[in-house]
Amino acid sequence: MVVVMQPQATEEQKEHVRETIHTLDCKSRDIQGDAITIICVIGNTLALTPEQFEILPGVDQVQRIQKPFKLVSREVQPHKTSFKVGDVTIGGNEITIISGPCSVESREQFRTAALAVKASGARIVRGGAFKPRTSPYSFQGLGEEGLKIMAEISEEIGLPTISEVMEPEMVPMVSEYIDILQIGARNMQNYPLLNAIGHSHRPAMLKRGLSATIEEMLLAAEYILTGGNHNVILCERGIRTFETWTRNTLDISAVPVLQKATHLPVFIDPSHGTGYADYVAPVSRAAVAVGADGLMIEMHPTPERALSDGEQSLTPEALSALIPELRRVARAVNRVIV
Known part of the structure; x- marks a missing residue:
């Protein structure tokens, strides 16, 4: 109401x-x-x-608001939500590019990646310190040491950071080092975590669950907003279907569908959405064309030696070549990539 x-x-x-x-x-x-x-x-x-x-x-x-989700609905707020993270405006006319490695592997690796992100023109650097992996034998991240590395390099190069938080108890610690809290696909319906981030002062990115519907994603975001945190990004990163030629099936239509239903900014993750570096550029161009407010693109200084998700990571050279292409697409749809 x-x-x-x-x-x-x-x-x-x-x-x-x-x-x-x-x-x-x-x-x-x-x-x-x-x-x-x-x-x-x-x-x-x-x-x-x-x-x-x-x-x-x-x-x-x-x-009365008829939809099951209330605060995220355009019925409640017709105008689009926008907010600043450092010097970067999320949700405005400018399309925001986030890039960086899947995992923080060492200080040298992350610093090299972050400098490449800045040189490419991307505005926010990503990195994983805690990694929820399918296999218990896969690299799980450096933990708090990884967060400290991200905070140090962020201060040095002047770019905001985003990293995943996995448990409610971790929110204060991650918030101490990181500018945007990421809720991964596997945690989209981790309601204690959503509630904890709802009471956090940090902006949040909510990734769509592996088999989640649009409505389930919006209701998950509703948990965060009801806690008082209104600076939320929705991220489509692909859903699980019968197709095996890509890692996931990226629902590109989720962008206009979400933008009609909600005032929250909508991003696309073409790296997890496809699972292969060869497909990241064309899907990124499509994301900009369809109206996405931002992209999260994985990039690693040496993808062939990456400890996680090397197959879907661009090289620094590929990222630098892609962003000018995205700028041209953005101009065609009356958007801007600085």
């Missing part, structure tokens, strides 16, 4: 609406538009009636 205030509503009238919401054992959240304020009623609203709010001074109208 949302309460739409009149354009001339005073701050006292808005506060009275909020207090009324709280007395009904619900939470409130303001969405500020160009001319009006919308106050969301969060909680069990089935027993509430619009008339309880329509009689309050300064209220224009009250609407």
Whole structure:
């Protein structure tokens, strides 16, 4: 349920609406538009009636949200969400490129990769310190030492960072070093983790689960927003189908579908979406053309020696060659890649 205030509503009238919401054992959240304020009623609203709010001074109208997801819906917030991470704007007209290695393997390896990311024109550097791998015998990451390396190199080169967090208890530690918290596909419905990140001050990227529907992804994002964290990126990274010629099946149509349903920025991960470096460039071009707000592209200084996901990682030279191509596609759809 949302309460739409009149354009001339005073701050006292808005506060009275909020207090009324709280007395009904619900939470409130303001969405500020160009001319009006919308106050969301969060909680069990089935027993509430619009008339309880329509009689309050300064209220224009009250609407029930029909979709199962509320805060992420364009019914609640018609305008697109955008926010800054360092000097980078997420969700604006500029398409954001994130790149870097799947795993932080050493300080030298990550520094070489991060410098290549910056030289290519990408704006945010990725790296995995904790790696949830399918096999227990695969490289699991450097842990907190990897996070420290990322923080040091980020400070040196001036690029924000993103890295995965796997458990609720890890959120404070990862937040200490990293600018954007990534929720991996295997954890999309880890509800304690979603709740913990909802109470974090760090922006979050939520990756679509291996077999998750669009609605399930949006409801997972709803957990984060209900915790108070509204700076959330949705990332389509491919889903599991019968096809075996690619690692996953990238649902490119998820971009316009999500953008119609939600105000949150939508990214594409062409590396996990295909699983092979040969396919990353064409799928990246398609992602920009279809309207994605950003890309997360894996790159490794020496993919053939990578400890994880070398097959899908671009070389620094390939990344530097790709970004000018993406700029040309972006111009064709009235977007910008700086």
